[in-house]
Amino acid sequence: MTNETAPASTPSTPSGPGADGAARQPTAIDAVAETYTATLTRLDPGFATVLGVPGRETEFRDYSPAGIEAFAEAARSALADLSGLEPVDDVDAVTLDAMRERLGLELEIHDTGANLSELNNLESPAQNVRAIFDLMPTATEEHWAHIAGRLSNVPAALSGYITSLRRGWELGLVAAARQIGIVIEQVIxxxxxxxxxxxxxxGAATDDGPVTGPLAAELRSGAEAARRAYRGLAAFLQEELLPGAPTKDAVGRERYALMSRLFLGSAVDLEETYQWGVEELDRIIAEQEAVASEIRPGASIEEAIAVLDADPARQLHGTDALREWMQELSDGAVQALAGVHFDIPEIMRTLECRIAPTHEGGIYYTGPSDDFSRPGRMWWSVPEGEDSFTTWKETTTVYHEGVPGHHLQVATAVYQRRLLNSWRRNAVWVSGQGEGWALYAERLMQELGFLDDPGDRLGMLDAQRMRAARVVFDIGVHLELEVPQRWGSGTWTPEKGYEFLRSNIAISEGQLNFEFNRYLGWPGQAPSYKVGQRLWEQIRDEVKEREGAAFDLRTFHTRALNLGSVGLDTLRRALLS
Structure with a gap:
């Protein structure tokens, strides 16, 4: 990897006041970060909901071009305020490095106009306007009054979004037709x-019973307003945006490189990373073949999978059984790891496992509120028609999304109130660092003995194989590189890529379609998982070599997680300077 920019000062692992639980005195750099975070919560009430900050529960962010420009101006202002400031300690040095990298890149992307045309099957305003309701509390009538108000404001939020999409269209910036078609189906x-x-x-109900009377009527009215707004969005996408949308999915080198930097916090050599992905995929397949023989001597990977799928002890029927299994496995991991392999304060040990209210596919995590009154949650979005599940595939997923994966990582940052400012704890998320940690956690659970069962270990390798295949697919298709000989010939196309994914990802057809379309519509995001894992493992090994006999894995993890989510270059400088 190559450094994107040279930092003003070289950060290192946070130390001194705050690292041992004592309060750290806020600095001028912290003040800039706090002001910027407060501006983000003002500009984005949905972000305030995520944090559990009260006051604007009925509102949405402004998704119009003016609203997008307001975020850019906030970034410019913060960078200007940081100009000339010098870090007073290691924590400051990381904050300064991370803010300059993140906010500078945000403005670089803003200047291209790309954020006017955000639309894909997973992470765009089309989904986010709806998804915020999943995180709103529902225990009291006041909570439901907030929900009714926010439902009534869905039309304004989507109107602003449509205005931005129109502006993007005027600039020649339009999502691929495939993504628009998928989003039309979703919003319908x-x-x-x-x-x-x-x-x-x-289904509105408080802890005391169903919501009735005028509030129930407000909820019905708000729901109807939201439905009409989404029907309007579908009509706009179908009638105005889709006819002129490009049919080509590949975004090309220039845009891909920019998005890769966004998700990694580092500028990587794309060809080298692609070739590494090819080699890593081959290595994982060889490891799978060895584990398959443990499941049944002489069995191929496919035959071993068939054995596991047919094992009644590894089958779950119905989403209730799925949720209960997830919760039990998650609770067991927390109990086994806390105080032994990781520092997990009591307040962080609650993780709720839930079935998502939507059916797009995918498994995801949402972090706790700032005060932990809303715990971290693991969600499974089950595609319609799917009612049977196999545990061997998903044991490693629970570790990825929960502990020691995302929940440990995100909740640790939220917990570090005495060490980190609000921006570091709650407002910055770099996929390569965060998702890389979750993949690192999967492999770590094997090293710690939690995946000794060959079936569960094959499941972990299956997940790792998927992430390696995504590196090959994502870079290969979007840059239209040569297909490796093992997988075909010529240059990559989405059609070749789909068959390649089918050969390397053992998931249902519904999940496969979801993943395929996700990679095409969210360039650079999927490879950040495996590339991030690569860097985490490199950093750990380099620190271990440097410290020799003094190296302690639990201490390394604590130091690393106390940094919060930062770009991969910042992470490297912080842990190896």
Missing amino acids: RYAEDGGFFDSFAA
Whole structure:
């Protein structure tokens, strides 16, 4: 990897006041970070909901071009305020490094206009406007009054989004037709009779019972307003945006390199990374073949998978059974790891496992509120029609999303109130660092003996194989590179890529379609998992070599996680300077 920019000062692992639990005195750099975070919560009430900050529960961010420009101006102002400031300790040095890298890149992307055309099957305003309702509390009538108000404001939020998409279209910046078609299908489902909004309002209940009377009527009215707004979005996408949308999915080198930097916090050599992905995929397949023989002597990978899928002890039927299994496994991991392999304060040990209210596919994590009154949550979005699940595939997923994966990582940053400012704890997320840690955690659980069962270990390798295949697919398809001889010939196309993914990812057809479209519509994000894992393992090994006999893995993890989520270059400088 190559450094994106040279930092003003070289950061290192946080030490001194705060690292041992004592309060650290805030600095001028912390003040800039706090002001910037407060501006983000003002500009984005949804972000305030994520943090559990009260006051604007009925509102949405402004998704119009003016709203997008307001975020850019906030970044410019913060960078200007940082100009000339010198770090007073190691924590400051990391904050300064990370803010300059993140905010500078945000402005670079803003200047291209790319954020006017955000639309894909997973992470865009089309989904985010709906998804915020998943995180809103529902225990009291006041909570439901907030929900009713926010439902009534969905039309304004989507109107601003449509305005930005139109502006992007005027600039020649439009998502691929494939993504637009998928989002049309998604938002039509949101808006249909008996869809999300109808079901949400109809099921309104406090801890004391169902919501009735005028508030129930407000909820129904708000749900209808949201449905109409989503129907309007679907019509706009179908009638205005789709006809002129490009049919080509590949975004090309220039945009891909920029998005790769966004998700990694580092500028990597894309060809070298692609070739490494090819080699890593071959290595993992060889490891899978060895484990398959443990499951049944002489078995191929496919035959071993068939044995595991047919094992009644590894089968779950129904989403209730799935959720209960997830919760039990997650709770067991927390109990076994806390105080032995990781520092996990009591307040961080609650992790709720839930079935998501949508059916797009995918498993994801949402962090705790700032005060932990809302715990971290693991969500499974089950595609419609899927009702049977196998535990061997998903044991490692629970570790990835929970402990020692995302929950340990995110909750640790939130917990470090005495050490880190609000921006470091809550407002910055770099996929390569965060998702890289979660993949690192999967392999670590094997090293710690939690995946000794050959079936569970094959599941972990299956997940790792998927992440390696994504490096090959994502870079290969978007840059239109040569297909490795093992997998075909010529240059990559989405069609070749789909068959390649089918050969390397042992998931249902619904999940495969979701993943395929995700990679095409969110360039650079999927490879950040495996590239991030690569760097985490390199850093750990380099620190271990440097410290020799004094190296302690639990201490290394604590030091690293106390940094919060930062770019991979910042992480390296912080842990190896």
